Amino acid sequence: MVKLNIRLTSGGTINQGQVTKSGGKSLPMYTKHVGSIFLDKDDFNKLQVFPMTPVKVRSEFNEVIVYAQISADGPHPGVGFIPRGPWCNLLVDPYTYSSGCPMFKDTPVTVEPADSHEKPLNMPELMKKYYIEKAA
Amino acid sequence: MAKELIKNVVCPFCGSACDDIEVEVEDGKILNVYNACSVGTATFFPQPGVKRFKKPLWREKKTDDFQEIEWETALDKAAEILTNAKRPLMFGWCETSCETMRMGTKVAELTQSIMDSQITHCHGPTFQAIQMVGEPTCTLGEIKNRADVVVYWGCNPLNGHPRHLSRYSSFPRGFFREEGRLGRKLIVVDPRYSDTAKAADHYYKVNLGEDYLLFNALRAVVNGVELEQEEIAGVKKEDIVNLAEMMKKAAFGIVFFGMGLTHSLGKSQNIAGAIQLVQLLNGPSKWSIMPLCGHYNVNGFAQVMSWTAGFPYSVDFCRGAPRYNPGEYTSIDMLQKGLIDAMFVISADPGSHMPQRAVEHMVKIPLIVSEMHPTSTTQLANLILPATVNGIEAAGTCYRMDGVPLHMTKVVDPPKGLFESDTVMMKKLYEKVLARQEED
Numbered sequence: 001m002v003k004l005n006i007r008l009t010s011g012g013t014i015n016q017g018q019v020t021k022s023g024g025k026s027l028p029m030y031t032k033h034v035g036s037i038f039l040d041k042d043d044f045n046k047l048q049v050f051p052m053t054p055v056k057v058r059s060e061f062n063e064v065i066v067y068a069q070i071s072a073d074g075p076h077p078g079v080g081f082i083p084r085g086p087w088c089n090l091l092v093d094p095y096t097y098s099s100g101c102p103m104f105k106d107t108p109v110t111v112e113p114a115d116s117h118e119k120p121l122n123m124p125e126l127m128k129k130y131y132i133e134k135a136a
Numbered sequence: 137m138a139k140e141l142i143k144n145v146v147c148p149f150c151g152s153a154c155d156d157i158e159v160e161v162e163d164g165k166i167l168n169v170y171n172a173c174s175v176g177t178a179t180f181f182p183q184p185g186v187k188r189f190k191k192p193l194w195r196e197k198k199t200d201d202f203q204e205i206e207w208e209t210a211l212d213k214a215a216e217i218l219t220n221a222k223r224p225l226m227f228g229w230c231e232t233s234c235e236t237m238r239m240g241t242k243v244a245e246l247t248q249s250i251m252d253s254q255i256t257h258c259h260g261p262t263f264q265a266i267q268m269v270g271e272p273t274c275t276l277g278e279i280k281n282r283a284d285v286v287v288y289w290g291c292n293p294l295n296g297h298p299r300h301l302s303r304y305s306s307f308p309r310g311f312f313r314e315e316g317r318l319g320r321k322l323i324v325v326d327p328r329y330s331d332t333a334k335a336a337d338h339y340y341k342v343n344l345g346e347d348y349l350l351f352n353a354l355r356a357v358v359n360g361v362e363l364e365q366e367e368i369a370g371v372k373k374e375d376i377v378n379l380a381e382m383m384k385k386a387a388f389g390i391v392f393f394g395m396g397l398t399h400s401l402g403k404s405q406n407i408a409g410a411i412q413l414v415q416l417l418n419g420p421s422k423w424s425i426m427p428l429c430g431h432y433n434v435n436g437f438a439q440v441m442s443w444t445a446g447f448p449y450s451v452d453f454c455r456g457a458p459r460y461n462p463g464e465y466t467s468i469d470m471l472q473k474g475l476i477d478a479m480f481v482i483s484a485d486p487g488s489h490m491p492q493r494a495v496e497h498m499v500k501i502p503l504i505v506s507e508m509h510p511t512s513t514t515q516l517a518n519l520i521l522p523a524t525v526n527g528i529e530a531a532g533t534c535y536r537m538d539g540v541p542l543h544m545t546k547v548v549d550p551p552k553g554l555f556e557s558d559t560v561m562m563k564k565l566y567e568k569v570l571a572r573q574e575e576d
């Protein structure tokens with residue numbers, strides 16, 4: 001199966017802002033807009049999937065299932081973007097280099113199509129699975 | 137009751153803090169919002185079906201279900217958690233008023249907490265750079281009236297600050313810029329061809345994380361040095377020379393920058409490089425620089441902390457006197473190292489916005505969250521204190537990204553059962569903590 005090796009960057013988007021500000025973090029639209037990786041078109045085509053197909057993104061720190069989408073901000077080969085939120089922050093390199101601020105804009109990750117039964121968790125499910133259940 | 141149009145409302149979302157919003161209100165309900173962008177408007181209208189916290193909620197263990205409790209009990213519990221903790225962290229604040237922050241600082245002093253805000257993971261490196269090399273800056277009004285070259289570097293305001301270009305920087309007609317957009321050059325430097333880049337006259341695609349090289353190359357060219365490489369940081373030599381020329385010829389230039397610089401390798405050094413470029417440009421031309429602050433009161437937090445504690449963020453009150461050392465007392469570092477033993481969060485969502493190692497520690501400690509709606513952080517909380525929305529349900533002061541203070545108006549009453557403002561809630565918490573300490 002194809003596996004992309006890319007650099008992950010993150011940040012705010014207008015959709016993320018709108019859902020967040022209207023209190024919609026537990027709604028499906030938050031998962032759709034924020035639980036997605038936006039890939040360069042050529043990188044995306046290498047995966048041989050349709051837009052909004054679940055993919056597994058893995059970094060040294062964790063792995064998470066998100067939807068794959070084609071970036072409207074390309075070309076940016078070798079760079080993938082996940083909007084700021086709990087999905088991207090499972091993957092982000094937390095090291096701050098004594099600055100207080102982690103590497104939100106540059107974490108090496110791999111991207112591959114997810115197994116057929118896997119799909120992105122919504123925010124409450126994600127917090128439960130990755131944090132509450134892990135600590136219990 | 138008749139419809140009422142409330143004018144000059146300050147938008148409680150982004151650092152642009154647009155103060156020309158008009159809100160139509162009838163029977164204590166918001167009917168319409170005029171002039172705001174789509175994100176600003178969303179702030180006034182919760183999504184249908186979204187839960188609003190109206191009563192404090194408590195659970196002993198994070199796997200338990202929440203139970204409704206009375207405010208008295210909730211504030212007692214909050215005071216108990218904060219006073220019993222050895223290394224408490226009070227985090228958030230950038231979406232509250234300066235008055236709430238001031239009250240929060242008093243609680244932090246009493247409980248010997250670390251007082252920190254979203255600055256720590258957004259413009260923290262910016263403050264470090266300003267402390268290193270200074271900051272030649274100006275107000276957004278000056279930019280509107282004077283700027284003929286506008287640079288957005290490592291930021292995408294058309295997504296994060298949607299009216300920034302139309303209200304302050306590029307499109308408006310100003311006193312010396314009567315032609316509006318036609319009289320200004322818009323330049324974007326970013327690794328992605330963002331929406332703002334698409335609207336620009338000149339776009340420079342810098343390699344991810346190599347901004348520092350580009351700032352130094354530009355400084356070299358402005359200093360008259362001939363570049364040896366054909367390409368630096370993904371930008372061709374001739375483009376760097378052209379950009380430097382455009383900058384030198386500006387009548388009044390402004391560099392806005394965002395997380396592209398603070399969140400990539402180099403951090404404060406990237407921003408110091410940007411500031412030093414601007415300082416250099418103040419020889420042949422007139423230039424200023426300004427961080428694009430995300431929330432409407434990021435600047436306010438730095439102001440309040442500076443006048444109360446002498447430092448802009450991540451202030452540690454554990455020894456009584458304030459201490460500041462980014463990398464040591466900054467929230468993410470403290471959480472990742474497991475040094476925090478209780479956390480109070482107000483108007484912030486570190487559960488969404490902090491990296492996994494920090495969030496993993498938040499699950500292990502007592503967590504108090506003051507919020508309006510369910511967030512990733514409330515999912516991890518032990519105690520939820522319903523918040524009042526500053527700028528919609530309560531009046532207060534905020535500082536726009538350029539440091540101009542604005543009075544935020546109240547538009548409607550908060551839902552029944554909530555305090556008239558978060559400042560009042562923090563005052564009550566302060567009194568509870570004080571009473572508890574006097575008892576001991």
Ligand code: SF4
Pocket residue numbers: 147148149150151152153154171172173174175176177297298299300
């Ligand atoms: S640009 Fe920012 S402050 Fe202005 S209306 Fe939009 S969200 Fe509100």
